């Protein structure tokens with residue numbers, strides 16, 4: 001039987017000492033390794049972006065129950081709907097008496113946002129739109145229209161994730177992608193935010209408060225609600241107006257949903273990963 005020739009006949013065992021640097025791969029070999037890696041990274045990026053931009057979500061009325069809330073300060077739970085956690089002593093703010101702040105979540109939506117904007121513009125009334133990065137990427141022109149009309153823009157995450165169930169890196173990614181979408185669509189950034197699936201400060205529990213503190217550290221001021229019009233149930237214009245103005249003598253921040261009214265805002269299990 002022929003013996004396999006040794007690669008280095010006569011070579012003596014390597015003497016102990018500093019490890020020798022391996023010679024660089026020839027260009028042909030580097031090409032074989034680098035190209036598949038680049039392709040793999042590209043495919044992973046496409047799948048990630050595809051997942052972020054196409055998955056659906058449940059409405060903000062979906063909430064959690066049974067989670068502890070002992071860590072939420074009483075002054076926050078009993079405070080106003082604007083929660084500022086950007087410093088060591090979080091505090092809340094209320095809207096002035098006889099003032100209603102109209103807010104609209106989950107847009108920009110090609111059907112509802114232009115209609116809402118037209119009504120607001122007709123009455124020369126500013127609104128606050130908490131947009132998702134996902135919808136902003138899909139409808140950048142509608143976002144620019146809101147800004148042209150002088151309406152306020154806030155962040156509502158990129159893919160409407162429940163931030164209380166996400167890792168810190170996932171929360172950071174949601175914020176970064178949303179700001180990127182806003183910058184790309186309209187050249188703006190914003191530090192105003194509404195967390196998906198949040199409602200009133202009184203409904204804050206410990207996981208949500210932990211996220212709120214982290215968002216404050218990143219410079220975000222949080223907007224909650226103190227009146228919910230439940231317009232996704234389509235109760236009729238009169239009922240929506242009554243709900244929005246019920247507490248207006250004392251000041252109220254109302255919430256209204258512009259997108260997927262009557263469809264995706266019905267209670268359902270969140271889809272996607």
Ligand SMILES: [Zn+2]
Pocket residue numbers: 059060105106156160196197
């Ligand atoms: Zn929402």
